[in-house]
Amino acid sequence: MxxxxxxxxxxxxxxxxxxxxxxxxxxxxxxxxxxxxxxxxxxxxxxxxxxxxxxxxxxxxxxxxxxxxxxxxxxxxxxxxxxxxxxxxxxxxxxxxLPREERDFDEKNLSDAEIEQIPVKNIVNVFGFACNQTSNLMPMPIWLAHKLARRLNTVKFQKVLPYLAPDGKTQVGIEYKNRKPHRIHSIGVIASQNRRSTPNLKQLQDDIRATVIDPVFQNEEIQPDEKTRIFINPDGPVIVGGPSVHSGVTGRKNDVDTYGEYAKHSGSALSGKDPIRIDRVGAYAARYAAKNVVAANLADECEVQLSYSIGLSRPVSVQVETFGTGKIPDEEITALLEKHFDFRLAGIIKQFNLRFLPSLRKGGFYRKLAAYGQVGRTDIDLPWEATDKVGVF
Incomplete structure (x- = not known):
């Protein structure tokens, strides 16, 4: 490794x-x-x-x-x-x-035996990951990239930089030593500007540095140093951006939704699906399991893979990979997950209350997941981000 x-x-x-x-x-x-x-x-x-x-x-x-x-x-x-x-x-x-059918099930009123009879209707491999690189057990590159993107959006809406347009992109490179974050290698920000007021490139770069990059890294344990390479619109001003410049499609940013490519993720889109789709909610259950493994200090890194087959309620395979950081063998962690975590479709929906979250959370729920990651969030109380299973290990 x-x-x-x-x-x-x-x-x-x-x-x-x-x-x-x-x-x-x-x-x-x-x-x-x-x-x-x-x-x-x-x-x-x-x-x-x-x-x-x-x-x-x-x-x-x-x-x-x-x-x-x-x-x-x-x-x-x-x-x-x-x-x-x-x-x-x-x-x-x-x-x-869709063809009219009788209600598939009401998980709130199902016994455990009845939950066992609810099969999935999709074939999918889903992945969950956690590591101890950040406070919320996410890989540091995507964690910092999300913080920069959110800050870029904030300075636009708060009119700190009123000339910014909605489209923007951020990137963070981290140098690792012994699989631990060591230094900030590079920071990249691409900010689009509207046509009403467009500063010159030097002014844009100074503004982004002062209002976006510096505040984001102000309290971070690892700070940019004199060798950190910082790129702000390196190809020059981006006027307007957005759909006028490049098209968009649902589900094309799975790396942004999950772990920034630091760990595996399913090829299936997470957005645009109700909670009965195992390719969406299974990814949440896998993150929940991996996060609790790391929070329990059983491993510094943990990837959980769940493989589902049509017609069965349980995953046909549960696999754990700790990349050599596990305190006990991966096979033992797998056995603990299969014993203490419910990876069945109806069980996941029931535990996380996934059908009712839009009515319980002001302003809806699933739309809030559609930007800045569907895992690892600290601004939303996500049930799959809880570490309430630490005690079972």
């Missing part, structure tokens, strides 16, 4: 076209579940210059104006330029009702 290396991860702001699509998709999921927590809905979105395309499949009996939801999200993200805005963009839809 390599011990000395350099690793980079990227994050993007809410206005990045892919993240805009994720937010529209998950805002639609929220609306369906607000009306009926047991509703079935699968939504995908694509955006380009002045055009939004929404494909949605849903159960009959629930009515959501998906076009209006999309326009609201576009406005809230901050797109108000003639090139792309919520009022004038064209929205095309492909809407189809």
């Amino acid at each position: 390599k011990k000395d290396f350099m690793f980079t991860s990227e994050s993007v702001t809410e206005g990045h076209p892919d993240k805009l699509c994720d937010q529209i998709s998950d805002a639609i999921v929220d609306r369906f579940l607000l009306q009926d927590p047991y509703a079935r809905v699968i939504t995908e979105c694509a955006v380009s210059t002045a055009v939004v395309f929404i494909a949605a499949r849903f159960e009959p009996g629930v009515s959501v104006d998906v076009t209006n939801v999309a326009r609201q999200v576009i406005d809230q993200v901050g797109y108000d330029q003639p090139d792309f805005n919520g009022k004038t963009c064209s929205i095309l839809t492909s809407l189809r009702e």
Whole structure:
């Protein structure tokens, strides 16, 4: 196992076209579940210059104006330029009702034996990961990249830098020694600007350094040093950005949603799906297991893989990899997870209360996950981020 290396991860702001699509998709999921927590809905979105395309499949009996939801999200993200805005963009839809079926199940009222009878309907391998590099047990590169992206978005909305447009990207490179973060190798920020007020490149770079980078690293244990390479719009000003420049699609930023490529992640999109989809909620359960393993000090790093097959309630395989950092053998950790964690579909939905979170959290729930990561969050009380299973080890 390599011990000395350099690793980079990227994050993007809410206005990045892919993240805009994720937010529209998950805002639609929220609306369906607000009306009926047991509703079935699968939504995908694509955006380009002045055009939004929404494909949605849903159960009959629930009515959501998906076009209006999309326009609201576009406005809230901050797109108000003639090139792309919520009022004038064209929205095309492909809407189809799913076959009407009896309710699959109500997990709140199921016994353990009944939960065992609820099969998954998808084939998927999902991954969860945790490590002790940061306070919330996430890899440091993606943790810092998210902080930079969130700060970039904040200085736009608080009008600290009023000339910024919604689209932005950040990247952080970390040098590791003995698999531990050693120094900040590089920091990259790409900020787009609107046409109404565009400072010169030097002013933009100074502003981003002073209002975004310096505040983010102010209290970090590892600080940029004199050799840290800092890139701010290295190719020059980016005017407007967003869908007018590059298209977006739901589910294309799985690395940003999870671990910044430091660990494996499923190829399936997380956004745009109701909680009955195991390719979404299984990823949350895997993160929950991995995080509790590291929080219990059984390993410095832990990756949990769950493999699901259609027609079965339990994963056909549970695998643990601790990359040589485990205090006990990986096989023993696997056995503990299988004994103390419920990886069955209905069990996951029941434990995390996934159908009802949109109605219990002000402003919806799933849309909030669609930017800055669906794991490792500290700004949202996520049930799969709890470390309440530490005592079982």
